[in-house]
Amino acid sequence: MFDADSGFDVYQHTQTDARAAQASPRELVLMLMDGLLDEIARAEGHMLGGRLEEKGRSIAKAIDIIGGLDSALDLKQGGALAENLHQLYDYCGRQLFSASVNNEPAHLAPVIRVLEDLRVGWLGLGSEAEA
Template identity: 40%
Template sequence: MAVTASKSGSGYARGAGAYARVGVESGVMSASPHQLIVMLFDGALASIRAAKLHMENGNTQEKGKSISKALDIVNNGLRAVLDGEKGGEIAANLDALYDYVARQLLQANLHNDVEKIDEAVRVLDDIGSAWRDIGPQVNGN
Protein backbone atom coordinates (compact mmCIF):
# COMPACT_ATOMS: atom_id res chain seq x y z
CA MET A 1 0.00 0.00 0.00
CA ALA A 2 1.48 3.33 -1.04
CA VAL A 3 1.34 6.32 1.23
CA THR A 4 0.89 9.70 -0.39
CA ALA A 5 1.00 13.07 1.30
CA SER A 6 -1.60 15.63 0.45
CA LYS A 7 -2.64 18.77 2.26
CA SER A 8 -6.03 17.30 3.03
CA GLY A 9 -4.83 13.81 3.88
CA SER A 10 -3.43 12.22 6.96
CA GLY A 11 0.05 12.27 5.36
CA TYR A 12 0.09 16.04 5.73
CA ALA A 13 -1.00 15.76 9.37
CA ARG A 14 1.76 13.23 10.05
CA GLY A 15 4.28 15.52 8.36
CA ALA A 16 3.11 18.51 10.38
CA GLY A 17 3.28 16.44 13.54
CA ALA A 18 6.82 15.32 12.73
CA TYR A 19 7.81 18.92 12.06
CA ALA A 20 6.37 19.99 15.42
CA ARG A 21 8.24 17.18 17.19
CA VAL A 22 11.49 18.27 15.55
CA GLY A 23 10.82 21.83 16.78
CA VAL A 24 10.22 20.59 20.31
CA GLU A 25 13.25 18.31 20.20
CA SER A 26 15.40 21.17 18.91
CA GLY A 27 14.15 23.37 21.74
CA VAL A 28 14.99 20.68 24.27
CA MET A 29 18.44 20.08 22.82
CA SER A 30 19.35 23.78 23.00
CA ALA A 31 17.71 24.50 26.38
CA SER A 32 19.60 25.14 29.59
CA PRO A 33 18.75 22.96 32.62
CA HIS A 34 16.67 25.87 33.96
CA GLN A 35 14.77 26.15 30.68
CA LEU A 36 14.12 22.41 30.68
CA ILE A 37 12.41 22.70 34.07
CA VAL A 38 10.29 25.58 32.73
CA MET A 39 9.34 23.35 29.79
CA LEU A 40 8.27 20.62 32.23
CA PHE A 41 6.03 23.08 34.09
CA ASP A 42 4.56 24.30 30.81
CA GLY A 43 3.89 20.75 29.65
CA ALA A 44 2.30 19.69 32.92
CA LEU A 45 0.09 22.77 33.04
CA ALA A 46 -0.97 22.35 29.40
CA SER A 47 -1.91 18.72 30.07
CA ILE A 48 -3.87 19.61 33.20
CA ARG A 49 -5.75 22.39 31.42
CA ALA A 50 -6.55 19.98 28.57
CA ALA A 51 -7.81 17.46 31.15
CA LYS A 52 -10.13 20.10 32.58
CA LEU A 53 -11.58 20.84 29.14
CA HIS A 54 -12.08 17.13 28.47
CA MET A 55 -13.68 16.74 31.89
CA GLU A 56 -16.08 19.60 31.23
CA ASN A 57 -16.94 18.12 27.82
CA GLY A 58 -17.53 14.64 29.21
CA ASN A 59 -14.65 13.09 27.25
CA THR A 60 -13.51 10.60 29.87
CA GLN A 61 -10.90 8.84 27.75
CA GLU A 62 -9.07 12.01 26.73
CA LYS A 63 -9.36 13.39 30.27
CA GLY A 64 -7.63 10.27 31.55
CA LYS A 65 -4.88 10.55 28.92
CA SER A 66 -4.24 14.19 29.76
CA ILE A 67 -4.12 13.54 33.50
CA SER A 68 -1.79 10.58 32.93
CA LYS A 69 0.53 12.79 30.89
CA ALA A 70 0.52 15.47 33.58
CA LEU A 71 1.22 12.86 36.28
CA ASP A 72 4.09 11.50 34.23
CA ILE A 73 5.62 14.97 33.92
CA VAL A 74 5.18 15.73 37.62
CA ASN A 75 6.41 12.35 38.89
CA ASN A 76 9.03 11.42 36.30
CA GLY A 77 10.13 14.91 35.37
CA LEU A 78 9.78 17.50 38.12
CA ARG A 79 10.11 15.13 41.09
CA ALA A 80 12.82 13.06 39.45
CA VAL A 81 15.22 16.00 39.08
CA LEU A 82 15.04 17.01 42.74
CA ASP A 83 18.35 16.58 44.52
CA GLY A 84 17.66 15.99 48.21
CA GLU A 85 21.34 16.22 49.08
CA LYS A 86 22.04 19.55 47.43
CA GLY A 87 18.52 20.93 47.69
CA GLY A 88 17.93 20.07 51.33
CA GLU A 89 14.74 21.50 52.79
CA ILE A 90 13.73 23.21 49.54
CA ALA A 91 13.92 19.93 47.62
CA ALA A 92 11.94 18.17 50.38
CA ASN A 93 9.26 20.88 50.29
CA LEU A 94 9.04 20.73 46.49
CA ASP A 95 8.76 16.94 46.65
CA ALA A 96 5.86 17.27 49.09
CA LEU A 97 4.15 19.83 46.83
CA TYR A 98 4.59 17.63 43.75
CA ASP A 99 3.16 14.69 45.72
CA TYR A 100 0.20 16.89 46.69
CA VAL A 101 -0.35 17.88 43.05
CA ALA A 102 -0.24 14.23 41.98
CA ARG A 103 -2.82 13.29 44.62
CA GLN A 104 -5.07 16.17 43.52
CA LEU A 105 -4.87 14.97 39.92
CA LEU A 106 -5.67 11.38 40.88
CA GLN A 107 -8.69 12.53 42.90
CA ALA A 108 -9.80 14.85 40.10
CA ASN A 109 -9.65 11.96 37.65
CA LEU A 110 -11.45 9.57 39.96
CA HIS A 111 -14.27 11.95 40.90
CA ASN A 112 -14.38 14.36 37.92
CA ASP A 113 -13.57 17.12 40.38
CA VAL A 114 -12.82 20.41 38.63
CA GLU A 115 -11.82 22.03 41.94
CA LYS A 116 -9.01 19.48 42.35
CA ILE A 117 -7.83 20.27 38.82
CA ASP A 118 -7.88 23.99 39.61
CA GLU A 119 -5.90 23.38 42.81
CA ALA A 120 -3.25 21.40 40.91
CA VAL A 121 -2.97 24.22 38.36
CA ARG A 122 -2.69 26.84 41.11
CA VAL A 123 0.12 25.02 42.92
CA LEU A 124 2.11 24.19 39.78
CA ASP A 125 1.58 27.67 38.38
CA ASP A 126 2.86 29.25 41.61
CA ILE A 127 5.98 27.08 41.64
CA GLY A 128 6.49 27.54 37.90
CA SER A 129 6.18 31.33 38.21
CA ALA A 130 8.81 31.38 40.93
CA TRP A 131 11.05 29.19 38.76
CA ARG A 132 10.60 31.57 35.81
CA ASP A 133 11.38 34.57 38.05
CA ILE A 134 14.77 33.16 39.02
CA GLY A 135 15.65 32.57 35.37
CA PRO A 136 17.60 35.80 34.87
CA GLN A 137 19.80 35.05 37.90
CA VAL A 138 20.40 31.47 36.77
CA ASN A 139 21.12 32.47 33.19
CA GLY A 140 23.43 35.29 34.25
CA ASN A 141 21.30 38.20 33.02
Protein backbone atom coordinates (compact mmCIF):
# COMPACT_ATOMS: atom_id res chain seq x y z
CA MET A 1 0.00 0.00 0.00
CA PHE A 2 2.73 2.48 0.98
CA ASP A 3 6.37 2.65 -0.02
CA ALA A 4 8.61 1.51 2.80
CA ASP A 5 10.63 4.70 2.34
CA SER A 6 7.65 7.01 2.55
CA GLY A 7 6.81 7.78 6.15
CA PHE A 8 5.18 10.95 4.89
CA ASP A 9 2.64 8.90 2.91
CA VAL A 10 1.69 6.97 6.05
CA TYR A 11 1.40 10.21 8.03
CA GLN A 12 -0.70 11.86 5.32
CA HIS A 13 -3.02 8.83 5.11
CA THR A 14 -3.45 8.83 8.89
CA GLN A 15 -4.22 12.55 8.90
CA THR A 16 -6.81 12.08 6.14
CA ASP A 17 -8.45 9.24 8.06
CA ALA A 18 -8.63 11.39 11.19
CA ARG A 19 -10.16 14.32 9.29
CA ALA A 20 -12.71 12.05 7.62
CA ALA A 21 -13.76 10.52 10.95
CA GLN A 22 -14.68 13.97 12.29
CA ALA A 23 -16.09 15.47 9.09
CA SER A 24 -19.69 16.35 8.31
CA PRO A 25 -21.21 14.89 5.13
CA ARG A 26 -20.55 18.22 3.35
CA GLU A 27 -16.92 18.21 4.50
CA LEU A 28 -16.54 14.61 3.30
CA VAL A 29 -17.80 15.57 -0.15
CA LEU A 30 -15.35 18.48 -0.24
CA MET A 31 -12.50 16.18 0.81
CA LEU A 32 -13.44 13.75 -1.97
CA MET A 33 -13.67 16.60 -4.49
CA ASP A 34 -10.23 17.86 -3.46
CA GLY A 35 -8.76 14.37 -3.72
CA LEU A 36 -10.45 13.85 -7.07
CA LEU A 37 -9.10 17.10 -8.50
CA ASP A 38 -5.61 16.25 -7.19
CA GLU A 39 -5.78 12.79 -8.79
CA ILE A 40 -6.89 14.24 -12.13
CA ALA A 41 -3.95 16.67 -12.00
CA ARG A 42 -1.63 13.70 -11.36
CA ALA A 43 -3.18 11.81 -14.28
CA GLU A 44 -2.58 14.80 -16.54
CA GLY A 45 1.05 14.97 -15.43
CA HIS A 46 1.47 11.26 -16.11
CA MET A 47 -0.08 11.67 -19.57
CA LEU A 48 2.23 14.55 -20.41
CA GLY A 49 5.21 12.62 -19.03
CA GLY A 50 4.37 9.47 -20.99
CA ARG A 51 3.94 7.40 -17.81
CA LEU A 52 1.07 5.24 -19.04
CA GLU A 53 0.90 2.80 -16.13
CA GLU A 54 0.78 5.60 -13.56
CA LYS A 55 -1.79 7.44 -15.70
CA GLY A 56 -3.98 4.36 -15.69
CA ARG A 57 -3.79 4.08 -11.90
CA SER A 58 -4.63 7.76 -11.44
CA ILE A 59 -7.58 7.62 -13.83
CA ALA A 60 -8.86 4.46 -12.14
CA LYS A 61 -8.61 6.11 -8.74
CA ALA A 62 -10.42 9.21 -10.02
CA ILE A 63 -13.20 7.07 -11.51
CA ASP A 64 -13.47 5.20 -8.19
CA ILE A 65 -13.89 8.49 -6.31
CA ILE A 66 -16.59 9.58 -8.75
CA GLY A 67 -18.28 6.22 -8.23
CA GLY A 68 -18.20 6.79 -4.49
CA LEU A 69 -19.75 10.23 -4.83
CA ASP A 70 -22.39 8.85 -7.18
CA SER A 71 -23.25 5.87 -4.96
CA ALA A 72 -23.90 8.22 -2.04
CA LEU A 73 -26.72 9.93 -3.94
CA ASP A 74 -30.27 9.14 -2.87
CA LEU A 75 -32.03 9.25 -6.23
CA LYS A 76 -35.46 8.59 -4.70
CA GLN A 77 -35.41 11.34 -2.09
CA GLY A 78 -32.92 13.66 -3.78
CA GLY A 79 -35.20 14.45 -6.69
CA ALA A 80 -33.93 16.46 -9.63
CA LEU A 81 -30.79 17.60 -7.82
CA ALA A 82 -29.64 14.03 -7.18
CA GLU A 83 -30.49 13.04 -10.75
CA ASN A 84 -28.54 16.00 -12.14
CA LEU A 85 -25.53 15.14 -9.97
CA HIS A 86 -25.79 11.52 -11.11
CA GLN A 87 -25.71 12.65 -14.74
CA LEU A 88 -22.74 14.94 -14.10
CA TYR A 89 -20.82 12.16 -12.35
CA ASP A 90 -21.62 9.80 -15.22
CA TYR A 91 -20.38 12.36 -17.73
CA CYS A 92 -17.18 12.91 -15.73
CA GLY A 93 -16.51 9.17 -15.51
CA ARG A 94 -17.01 8.69 -19.25
CA GLN A 95 -14.82 11.69 -20.02
CA LEU A 96 -12.03 10.39 -17.77
CA PHE A 97 -12.24 7.00 -19.46
CA SER A 98 -12.01 8.68 -22.87
CA ALA A 99 -9.04 10.76 -21.75
CA SER A 100 -7.28 7.62 -20.61
CA VAL A 101 -8.05 5.49 -23.66
CA ASN A 102 -7.02 8.25 -26.04
CA ASN A 103 -4.19 9.46 -23.80
CA GLU A 104 -5.58 12.95 -24.34
CA PRO A 105 -5.05 15.48 -21.52
CA ALA A 106 -7.45 17.94 -23.21
CA HIS A 107 -10.32 15.58 -22.35
CA LEU A 108 -9.65 16.27 -18.66
CA ALA A 109 -10.40 20.01 -18.88
CA PRO A 110 -14.22 19.72 -19.01
CA VAL A 111 -14.17 17.33 -16.07
CA ILE A 112 -12.06 19.74 -14.05
CA ARG A 113 -14.46 22.60 -14.85
CA VAL A 114 -17.51 20.56 -13.79
CA LEU A 115 -15.88 19.41 -10.57
CA GLU A 116 -14.61 22.87 -9.68
CA ASP A 117 -18.12 24.27 -10.22
CA LEU A 118 -19.60 21.53 -8.03
CA ARG A 119 -16.97 22.21 -5.37
CA VAL A 120 -17.86 25.90 -5.33
CA GLY A 121 -21.51 24.92 -4.90
CA TRP A 122 -20.68 22.69 -1.93
CA LEU A 123 -18.59 25.47 -0.39
CA GLY A 124 -21.53 27.83 -0.84
CA LEU A 125 -23.81 25.45 1.01
CA GLY A 126 -21.57 25.81 4.03
CA SER A 127 -21.67 29.60 4.05
CA GLU A 128 -25.46 29.58 3.60
CA ALA A 129 -25.86 27.19 6.54
CA GLU A 130 -23.66 29.39 8.72
CA ALA A 131 -25.60 32.57 7.82
